Amino acid sequence: MNPMASFSFATVPTILSAPGATRNLGRELRERFPDIRRVLLVTDQGFLRTGLAEAPIESLRAAMFHVEQFADVIADPPEHVVEDAVSLARQHETELVIGLGGGSSMDVAKLVAALAASTQPLAEIYGIGNVRGTRLPLVQIPTTAGTGSEVTNISIVTTGATSKMGIVAPQLFADLAILDAELTIGLPAAVTAATGIDAMVHAIEAYTSKHKKNPLSDGLARQALSLLSRHLIRACENGHDLAARQSMLLGAMLAGQAFANAPVAAVHALAYPIGGIFHVPHGLSNSLVLPHVLRYNAKACAEQYAELATIVVPHAEGSVEARTEALAVAMQQFATITGLPRTLRQVGITASDLDLLADDAMKQTRLLGNNPRPVAREDAYALYKLAL
Ligand SMILES: NC(=O)c1ccc[n+]([C@@H]2O[C@H](COP(=O)([O-])OP(=O)(O)OC[C@H]3O[C@@H](n4cnc5c(N)ncnc54)[C@H](O)[C@@H]3O)[C@@H](O)[C@H]2O)c1
Numbered sequence: 001m002n003p004m005a006s007f008s009f010a011t012v013p014t015i016l017s018a019p020g021a022t023r024n025l026g027r028e029l030r031e032r033f034p035d036i037r038r039v040l041l042v043t044d045q046g047f048l049r050t051g052l053a054e055a056p057i058e059s060l061r062a063a064m065f066h067v068e069q070f071a072d073v074i075a076d077p078p079e080h081v082v083e084d085a086v087s088l089a090r091q092h093e094t095e096l097v098i099g100l101g102g103g104s105s106m107d108v109a110k111l112v113a114a115l116a117a118s119t120q121p122l123a124e125i126y127g128i129g130n131v132r133g134t135r136l137p138l139v140q141i142p143t144t145a146g147t148g149s150e151v152t153n154i155s156i157v158t159t160g161a162t163s164k165m166g167i168v169a170p171q172l173f174a175d176l177a178i179l180d181a182e183l184t185i186g187l188p189a190a191v192t193a194a195t196g197i198d199a200m201v202h203a204i205e206a207y208t209s210k211h212k213k214n215p216l217s218d219g220l221a222r223q224a225l226s227l228l229s230r231h232l233i234r235a236c237e238n239g240h241d242l243a244a245r246q247s248m249l250l251g252a253m254l255a256g257q258a259f260a261n262a263p264v265a266a267v268h269a270l271a272y273p274i275g276g277i278f279h280v281p282h283g284l285s286n287s288l289v290l291p292h293v294l295r296y297n298a299k300a301c302a303e304q305y306a307e308l309a310t311i312v313v314p315h316a317e318g319s320v321e322a323r324t325e326a327l328a329v330a331m332q333q334f335a336t337i338t339g340l341p342r343t344l345r346q347v348g349i350t351a352s353d354l355d356l357l358a359d360d361a362m363k364q365t366r367l368l369g370n371n372p373r374p375v376a377r378e379d380a381y382a383l384y385k386l387a388l
C-alpha cells in the first residue's frame with residue numbers, strides 16, 4: 001500500500017444491522033423521519049409471496065405512515081418499470097421511498113427517489129454524475145445477500161430489449177440501509193448461492209480494480225470475502241440459520257461498500273450480456289464466467305489473487321500461481337456444491353451465440369476500463385468459449 005496515493009471514499013451515512021429490526025420498521029423510521037407521512041414501498045411479487053413484508057408494513061402503519069406499494073418490479077428491471085414507479089410516486093405525493101427486495105427493487109427505489117421530485121427524464125441520467133438536484137429521502141432494505149445495492153451509488157436498468165446500462169451518482173446513496181436476516185430466510189437455495197457468489201465477485205473485483213482500489217476498499221473486500229466464503233454453504237444448506245444469513249447480508253453489504261468505491265470489471269462486463277440476452281440471473285451469469293476471467297487476469301494481478309486465496313482457501317500453499325489457481329478452483333466449487341449450472345450450455349447458450357455476447361461485452365467500457373488486464377474483443381470471445 002502506498003500511503004501517498006490519493007483516493008476518496010463514500011458510503012451511506014447510516015447502516016443498521018440487526019436481525020428482526022424490520023419488525024419495528026415503523027418505530028425506527030418515525031424516530032429518524034418525524035415529519036414524514038407518505039411512504040412508497042418499492043418491492044416485487046416474488047418477495048411479497050413469502051409473506052415477510054407483512055410485519056414491516058403493519059409496523060409502518062402503526063407508526064402513522066400512509067403506505068403505498070409499488071410491487072411490480074421485475075428482475076433486471078426495464079425502463080418502463082422505473083417510469084411506472086416514478087408515476088405512482090408522484091401521484092401518491094411520496095415523501096419517502098423504501099426499497100424492500102433484491103437488487104432489482106432497490107435499484108428501482110433509488111431512481112424513484114431521484115426522479116419523482118425532478119423534471120429530469122430517465123434517459124438523461126445514464127452514465128456517471130448526470131443526476132441533477134436532490135432526491136427524496138431513501139431507505140434500503142435488502143432481501144437477498146448479493147448486490148450490496150443498499151450501500152452503492154449505482155442503479156442498473158435494462159434498456160431496449162437486451163442491454164443493461166448503469167446510472168452512477170452520489171444522490172443514489174441511501175440515507176439508511178437496514179440489514180435484517182429474518183427477511184432472507186425464505187430465499188431459495190439456488191438464489192442464495194447465485195446472489196452470494198455475486199457478492200464475492202464484488203469483493204474480488206474491487207480488490208483488483210485498476211484505478212480506484214484503496215486501503216478502505218481493500219479492507220472491506222477482504223472482510224466481505226471472509227464472511228461470505230465461510231457462510232455461503234451453511235446458508236444454502238439451512239436457510240433458517242439466522243447467524244449464517246446475517247453474516248451473508250453483512251458480507252454482501254461490505255462488498256457493496258468496497259465496489260462502490262473501487263468498481264467492478266471484466267467478470268461483470270462479460271456477465272451483463274448473459275443476463276441481458278438470455279435472462280440468466282445476475283449472480284449466476286457472474287459465476288459462469290468467473291473462473292475463466294480469474295485465470296485470464298492472473299497474468300496481471302496474481303499477487304492480489306494469492307492474497308485473497310489465503311482468505312477463501314486458507315489451506316492453499318505454494319507459489320503465487322498455485323494459490324491463484326486454488327482461488328479459481330474454490331470459486332468453481334461453490335457453484336458445484338450449491339448445484340448451480342457450471343457452463344453456458346447448461347443455461348441454453350450455444351457456440352453460435354458467442355459472437356453476439358462478445359460484441360455486447362465490448363460495449364461495457366465503463367467496467368472493462370477497471371479490469372487489471374486489457375480485454376480485447378477476441379479475448380472476450382475466447383473467455384466465453386472457455387465458459388461454454
Ligand atoms: N446497484 C448495484 O450496485 C447492483 C450491483 C449488482 C447487481 N445489480 C442489479 O441487481 C439486480 C439483481 O438483484 P438480485 O440478485 O438481488 O435479484 P433480484 O432482486 O432480481 O431478485 C431475484 C429473485 O429473488 C426473489 N426474492 C428476492 N428476495 C427474496 C426473498 N427474501 N425470498 C424469496 N424470494 C426473494 C425475487 O422475487 C426475484 O424473483 C440486477 O438487475 C443487477 O443488474 C445492482
Ligand SMILES: [Fe+2]
Pocket residue numbers: 147198199202268282286
Ligand atoms: Fe454484481
